[in-house]
Amino acid sequence: MHCGEMGSRWGFNRTVGQMYGLLIIHEDALTAIDISEALNISRGNVSMGIKELQSWRLVQVQHKPKDRKEYYSPAGSIWEMATRVFEERRKREVDPTLSLLRDNLLDEPANQKEVYAQEKMHEIHDLLETGTHWASELQSMSPDKLKTLMKLGSGVSKVINFKDKFINKN
Amino acid sequence: MHCGEMGSRWGFNRTVGQMYGLLIIHEDALTAIDISEALNISRGNVSMGIKELQSWRLVQVQHKPKDRKEYYSPAGSIWEMATRVFEERRKREVDPTLSLLRDNLLDEPANQKEVYAQEKMHEIHDLLETGTHWASELQSMSPDKLKTLMKLGSGVSKVINFKDKFINKN
DNA sequence: TTAAACTTTCAGAAATTACTGAAACATCAG
DNA sequence: CTGATGTTTCAGTAATTTCTGAAAGTTTAA
Numbered sequence: 001m002h003c004g005e006m007g008s009r010w011g012f013n014r015t016v017g018q019m020y021g022l023l024i025i026h027e028d029a030l031t032a033i034d035i036s037e038a039l040n041i042s043r044g045n046v047s048m049g050i051k052e053l054q055s056w057r058l059v060q061v062q063h064k065p066k067d068r069k070e071y072y073s074p075a076g077s078i079w080e081m082a083t084r085v086f087e088e089r090r091k092r093e094v095d096p097t098l099s100l101l102r103d104n105l106l107d108e109p110a111n112q113k114e115v116y117a118q119e120k121m122h123e124i125h126d127l128l129e130t131g132t133h134w135a136s137e138l139q140s141m142s143p144d145k146l147k148t149l150m151k152l153g154s155g156v157s158k159v160i161n162f163k164d165k166f167i168n169k170n
Numbered sequence: 171m172h173c174g175e176m177g178s179r180w181g182f183n184r185t186v187g188q189m190y191g192l193l194i195i196h197e198d199a200l201t202a203i204d205i206s207e208a209l210n211i212s213r214g215n216v217s218m219g220i221k222e223l224q225s226w227r228l229v230q231v232q233h234k235p236k237d238r239k240e241y242y243s244p245a246g247s248i249w250e251m252a253t254r255v256f257e258e259r260r261k262r263e264v265d266p267t268l269s270l271l272r273d274n275l276l277d278e279p280a281n282q283k284e285v286y287a288q289e290k291m292h293e294i295h296d297l298l299e300t301g302t303h304w305a306s307e308l309q310s311m312s313p314d315k316l317k318t319l320m321k322l323g324s325g326v327s328k329v330i331n332f333k334d335k336f337i338n339k340n
Numbered sequence: 341t342t343a344a345a346c347t348t349t350c351a352g353a354a355a356t357t358a359c360t361g362a363a364a365c366a367t368c369a370g
Numbered sequence: 371c372t373g374a375t376g377t378t379t380c381a382g383t384a385a386t387t388t389c390t391g392a393a394a395g396t397t398t399a400a
């Protein structure tokens with residue numbers, strides 16, 4: 001019940017959130033019928049929800065011997081879940097914005113107002129680009145390194161200062 | 171037109187997004203009527219949209235002498251806009267999830283299944299907590315430091331290794 | 341205190357999004 | 371090939387969200 005509630009806050013709709021919560025919480029894989037009965041939703045809705053979760057690369061399908069049913073379970077660890085949600089949301093929310101901005105920046109400004117508008121768009125573009133670039137670099141680091149970095153927190157600035165000093169000395 | 175389009179991807183609804191886009195792109199502050207005419211939306215809708223944007227701390231109101239109208243313009247720089255959207259989304263999306271998880275973790279598991287469920291919830295809780303903690307530490311850094319860090323990208327791991335070696339030598 | 345000029349509120353309408361259930365489709369054992 | 375046991379699709383309906391516009395509220399100048 002509670003798990004469904006929180007799901008709706010993470011980019012998919014209520015039932016899809018509930019379905020994913022259910023799958024995470026259950027140690028063993030569930031069939032479509034299990035899900036539809038547990039959450040009181042139609043069989044068709046489960047099918048659509050699974051499709052949605054697959055498009056987020058969040059569930060996997062298994063088959064059991066002597067059984068034609070499909071069994072669903074979460075794909076990957078909690079950590080992977082987080083990076084996938086992060087990545088997919090970036091694709092859906094940031095990437096289209098970036099390409100829209102790029103297109104707009106190609107146009108010649110026709111007057112003073114458009115010059116100003118383009119300046120602002122440029123700022124937003126650069127910010128988003130730096131951000132997504134950084135995010136993808138972080139994702140390419142190993143989870144362990146990333147955890148170290150996160151634990152370090154703002155202390156990282158000290159390390160950077162330190163590096164600067166070191167470089168300047170040479 | 172295009173600006174409205176992208177707005178709808180960032181946590182508020184279409185018209186609110188359009189309104190904010192309009193405000194960013196215009197150098198000078200706009201009145202509620204300006205906005206409602208530019209976007210072809212009702213006066214009441216503008217009022218509600220402004221309220222929404224204020225709850226995100228994204229617009230400010232100005233008054234001009236000899237004029238009773240309210241003039242709206244974006245609050246803060248593009249950089250501040252980004253950190254505010256980030257922060258507000260965290261408040262709306264992550265914080266409630268965290269407190270929900272905390273509540274659930276206080277319950278005694280009644281059986282083996284619940285033990286497993288709680289383990290998973292614990293993992294998610296810890297991950298979210300580390301993440302939000304890190305995010306707030308980063309936000310407490312100056313924008314300049316943060317930009318340096320972002321430019322450094324995954325190269326940061328080298329710096330961390332370097333620090334480790336240094337510490338181990340002493 | 342009044343009226344003009346503005347802003348806010350909110351009930352109902354419109355638009356959008358999500359869900360159902362029945363029909364179509366797929367796979368496989370006999 | 372057939373029927374049993376599944377999954378997927380999708381038109382129509384239900385639920386939710388957003389928007390309108392008229393009424394109520396606020397502020398200020400005279």
